[in-house]
Amino acid sequence: xxxxxxxxxxxxxxRRHESVDLNVGLVVGDGHCLVFDTRMSHREATDLxxxxxxxxxxxxTVVNSHAHWDHFFGNAMFLPAEIWGHAGCAEEIRSGGxxxxxxxxxxxxxxRRAEIEEIDLVAPEHTxxxxxxLDIGGRAVHLRYFGRGHTDNDIVLHVPDAGVxxxxxxxxxGAPPAFGDSYPLDWPATMSAMLAALPxxxxxxxxxxxxxxxxxxxQRDELAEVAALARRAxxxxxxxxxxxxxxxxxxxxxxxxxxxxxxx
Numbered sequence: 453x454x455x456x457x458x459x460x461x462x463x464x465x466x467r468r469h470e471s472v473d474l475n476v477g478l479v480v481g482d483g484h485c486l487v488f489d490t491r492m493s494h495r496e497a498t499d500l501x502x503x504x505x506x507x508x509x510x511x512x513t514v515v516n517s518h519a520h521w522d523h524f525f526g527n528a529m530f531l532p533a534e535i536w537g538h539a540g541c542a543e544e545i546r547s548g549g550x551x552x553x554x555x556x557x558x559x560x561x562x563x564r565r566a567e568i569e570e571i572d573l574v575a576p577e578h579t580x581x582x583x584x585x586l587d588i589g590g591r592a593v594h595l596r597y598f599g600r601g602h603t604d605n606d607i608v609l610h611v612p613d614a615g616v617x618x619x620x621x622x623x624x625x626g627a628p629p630a631f632g633d634s635y636p637l638d639w640p641a642t643m644s645a646m647l648a649a650l651p652x653x654x655x656x657x658x659x660x661x662x663x664x665x666x667x668x669x670x671q672r673d674e675l676a677e678v679a680a681l682a683r684r685a686x687x688x689x690x691x692x693x694x695x696x697x698x699x700x701x702x703x704x705x706x707x708x709x710x711x712x713x714x715x716x
Contacts, residue, residue: 455467455468455469455470455503457478457503457506457507458662460614460616460654460656460662461611461614461615461616461654462613462614463479463480463481463614464477464478464479464480464611464614464616465477465478465479465480465507466478466656466662467500467503468660468661469491469496471491471492471496471522472492472522472659473626473627473659473660474489474491474492474522474523474658474659475489475618475656475657475658475659475660475662476488476489476490476491476500477489477609477618477656478504478507478508479588479591479593479609479611479614480507480508480510480588480589481510481587481588481589481590481591482589482590483510483511483589484510484511484512484513484587484588484589485504485507485508485510485511485512485513485588485589486512486513486514486515486586486588486593486609487500487504487512487513487514487515487530488514488515488517488609488618489515489516489517489523489524489620489658490514490516490523490524490525490526490527490529490530491522491523491525491526492521492522492523492525492526492556493525493526493564493567493568493570493571494525494526494528494529494567494570494571494572495567496525496526497525497526497527497528497529497530498529500526501529501530510589511533512530512533513533513534513535513536513586513588514527514530514533514534514535514536514576515535515536515537515586515595515607515609516535516536516537516541516576517537517606517607517609517618517620517621517658518537518538518541518602518603518605518606518607518620518621519537519540519541519542519544519545519548519549519603519605520552520603520621521552521553521555521556523620523621523658524537524541524545524574524575525553525568525571525573527573527574527575527576528571528572528573528574531574534577534578535574535575535576535577535578536576536578536579536580536584536586536595537575537576537578537579537605537607538579538580538581538597538605538606538607539579539580539581539605540603540604540605541575541576541579541605541607542575542576542577542579543575543605544603544605545573545574545575545576546575549573549575550573553568553569553571553573556568557569580595580597581597582596582597583595583596583597591611591613592612592613593609593610593611594609594610594612595607595608595609595610596608596610596646596649596650598622598642598643598645598646598649599638599641599642599645600635600638600639600642601622601634601635601638601639601642601643602620602621602622602629602630602634602639602658603621603633603634603635604635606620606621606622606642607620608620608622608646608650610650610652611652612652614654615652615653615654616652616654616655616656617646617650617652617654617655617656618656619646619655619656619657619658619668620657620658621657621658621659622639622642622643622646622658623643623655623657623658623663623667623668623671624657624658624659624660624671625657625659625660625661625662625663625667626659626660626661627659627660628699628700628703629671629674629675629699629703631703631706631707631709631710632706632710633710634707634710635710635714636675636678636679636682636707636710636711636714637679637682637683637711637714637715638714639675639678639679640672640675640676640679643668643671643672643675644672646668647665647668647669647672651665652665653665655667655668674698674699677697677698678697678698678699678704678707678711679711681693681696681697682707682708682711682712682715683711683715685708685712686711686712686715690708694708
């Protein structure tokens with residue numbers, strides 16, 4: 453695989469992968485680096501490691517944005533490094549990692565089944581609940597939790613000296629936000645808190661092209677519309693409202709299902 457790195461700030465890189473359109477981040481300091489997310493298998497992680505080594509020979513710290521298979525299944529290949537994540541991320545990987553593997557085996561191409569079966573599931577050993585600051589070769593890099601959204605354990609990586617925020621799947625480009633185990637009623641406020649706290653101009657979504665604040669604000673507004681419509685649908689009935697959601701009907705129905713679960 454020959455996906456290139458894009459430098460989006462001083463020694464801050466993004467690698468956008470054809471596989472699930474996933475973005476991985478790399479922050480390079482003096483004698484140390486940070487890798488944000490590890491892809492969906494040991495084989496994909498091995499490719500990622502080779503790409504990191506084209507940028508820096510230094511040891512790394514790993515951070516998981518949240519506990520979804522495409523972001524953490526490659527963790528084992530980065531050991532014995534420190535792996536960081538939200539406390540809820542570590543808990544979800546330990547309790548639900550095998551269920552995620554079974555789910556992926558249910559839809560992955562036959563020729564990739566062995567690739568998924570061989571994965572050693574590794575959860576972050578270093579966790580936090582609100583915020584943490586890491587020293588990456590003399591650079592302060594902040595980990596922040598702003599609330600529930602795409603999951604209940606999404607974190608944001610803030611690189612203040614480069615003006616870059618890695619938002620994970622709280623922000624999605626190129627496809628609608630994914631609502632599978634989301635909290636649609638909380639997501640807009642979580643996005644608002646992130647945007648209010650972090651004024652950086654460059655925002656890296658979990659999937660898709662790098663975006664700016666205007667894009668993230670627009671997506672926040674869409675998510676607020678989803679939450680408001682879901683509340684109305686819960687009270688008034690769905691029939692006359694489904695067509696007013698800003699996303700395709702299958703996505704809207706998933707968001708509604710999750711919102712109703714919160715309301716009920």
